[in-house]
Amino acid sequence: MHHILCGLAANPALSSELVDRLITVADDDIATNLASRTDLSRAQAVALVERVGESAVQLAYEGRLTADDIDPSVWPDAALALLDQGVGRPEWARLLAADPVRERREKLAACRSLPSDVVDTLAADPDVRVVAELAWWTTPDVAERLAAHPQSEVRRAVAGNEATPPAVLAALVTGEGLPAARRCLVCDREEPPFVHDPQCLRLDCGLPPGASCDGSHESTVHDMLEAALRNPATPIEAVVGFVDHPSMMLRWALATRRDLPQQTCARLASDPTPGVRADLAENPAIDDALIRALAGDRDPDVRRRLAHHPRVPLDVLTHLTRTAKIGATLLPRIATSSPAEVEGLAKSPDPAVRMLVAQRRDLPPGIRDRLADDPDAKVVKALAPHPALTEAQLRAMVDRHGARVLAKVASNPDAPPTLLEDLVRHEPAVRKVFREVARHRGATAPALLVCLADERARPVAAGNPALPPPVIAELLADADWRVGEAAAANPSLPPAVISDLVCQQ
Structure with a gap:
């Protein structure tokens, strides 16, 4: 119950x-x-x-x-x-700044526009986790003050705060102008040198896997550098030198920067770590020459991510459709293609290219209709959810390509009720069709009754308001609690039944 x-x-x-x-x-x-x-x-x-x-x-x-x-x-x-x-209310902040529960003070430290006296109290909190949380979200002046905190965990948080002044972020990276950190979470708890076992079984241990300190607080300092590298407010001059750093994670963080010089991009393009090159491939900072070079990368994920670059030339993109698994998605470069480019893509002899442009939902009617008649099922499958397609076009898709396009046709928001009824009775059946129809706004009672026979579609169909009220009431007793709960939430459940169920309590 x-x-x-x-x-x-x-x-x-x-x-x-x-x-x-x-x-x-x-x-x-x-x-x-x-x-x-x-x-x-x-x-x-x-x-x-x-x-x-x-x-x-x-x-x-x-x-x-x-x-x-x-x-x-x-x-x-x-x-x-x-x-x-x-x-x-401000007085609440003053009360909660002294709350004995550390998690509440930590939550308070993440709030914006706190009274200055509350900020001072939190900045002096005896638990470094509270101070670090404040450092992540605080204002530029407070961040500048906390950058000199003796606890390196606080400095790491300052490095991730986008409100931290650029000069302060640069100082955190170089160490110039700041006193050396004296403590970290590791040496606060263990005697250096210490390396935390990644497989640690201690239930009371809160140290991150692999955290270490030999007196230089190296793991926390590394995390601070990574946070600074990912922070767009950190001056690029302070971070480009990490392009050849032995730490893969720091080079990886650098590859995500949107302000990289082309020389740095070129060095990262030959990085031995595929993930570094993959993040770089999607980075708007790279130029056309580097895009073309990365199109031949040996790693498939690099080529796939390059296809998502907003400025990838169309000739490179069409080449990538043959070497990378792009999937059923509207790529940024396809979304911004000019009318002439859309026309050219739609006429491509390569069905993988036509499939890319078929993902657009703003196609000119002539191109849309031509793609609806495409002989390749992949192209039709990409186009099938387009809301402007007629019932005749959707039925023609099913007649030509059958089960391969059935689920996508069923997902079309304007698919008429009669078509949905036919789709759930199609032979051979496609199970995903039942789930699509079960959630469809145009589904009729006959179609939903068929969907109830499918185990995965049944909970979805039970919540569809088009289901007959007596059937909804029967589903309350279903062996699957998800079906019963969905039926109870169905607005078409008879009011008398709703009242009886509530009043029994």
Whole structure:
């Protein structure tokens, strides 16, 4: 019965009176669905929190509770949620900055626009994790101050904060102008030299796998450098020297930068690590010459990622369709192709190229109709979800290509109900069709009844409002609890049945 109540709590047809009734019996799961209701009143939200205190955070983020509804001494986590959204009260921040629960102080440290005295309190917190969290999100002036913190974990957080001044980020990378860090999480807990076993079985150990310190805090410093390299605010001059660094992770971080000089890009293009070259291949910073060079890379993932580059020349892209597994996706370069380029792609003798352009949903009618008649199933499969296709075109696709295009035709948002009824009865059957039709807005009762016979489509179909009300009621007792919960959430469930189920509680 519990899963039925969870479904009812999400049912948009549930009356306000029955919502009140469910609140009185709610547990954590039921409360989660009730808190997501768009029609929940403020009074009901307060009543729900009084019944299930854990729902306060969700209700605060959903906008159902205001500062007037929250007592931070009773619901501190809800107060934190409002502070996180910038609608809490300053005195709450002062109270929570002294909370004995470290996780709450840590959450507070991530909030923006805190009073300056609260920031000072958090910056001096005895737990370095709180100070580090503050460093990730704080303002430029506070970040500059924390960059000289004796704990290297705090400096790592400053290095990842995009509000940190560029000069400070450069200093963190070079070490110039900053006092040396004196501690890290490793040497705070273990006597150096120490290397944390990646397979550590200690349940009370919070050190990351492989963390190490020989007195130089090397693993935390490495993480700080990686954070600085990935930070777009770090001056490029401070990081280009890492192009030949022995750390693969630092070179990998460098490859994601959007402001790389071409000389640095060229060096990274010959990096021995495929992942470095793959990230570089998708980077808008590389020029046409490097794009063409990477098109011949020996690693298939590099070539696949290159196909996603926003400026890849079309002749390179058409070559990549023969050497890389691009998949059924609209590539950025295809999405921005000019009308003349679209025309040329649609006339390509290579079906893999025509399939790429068939992914667009803004094709001119003439090109769309020509691709709808394409002899290659891959092209038709890519085009089939296009909302402007007629019923005759969709049926012709099925007649020519059968099971290969069936699921994509069923996913077309404008597929008419009669076609959907025929698709679920197609022989041979395609199981994915049942799931597509089960969630389709145009599915009819006859089509959904067929979908109920499929194990994976059954829970989806049970929640479709087009299902006959008596059938929905029968599905409440289904052996699969997911089916019963979906049926209970179905707005077409008869009101009398909804009322009886709630009132039984």
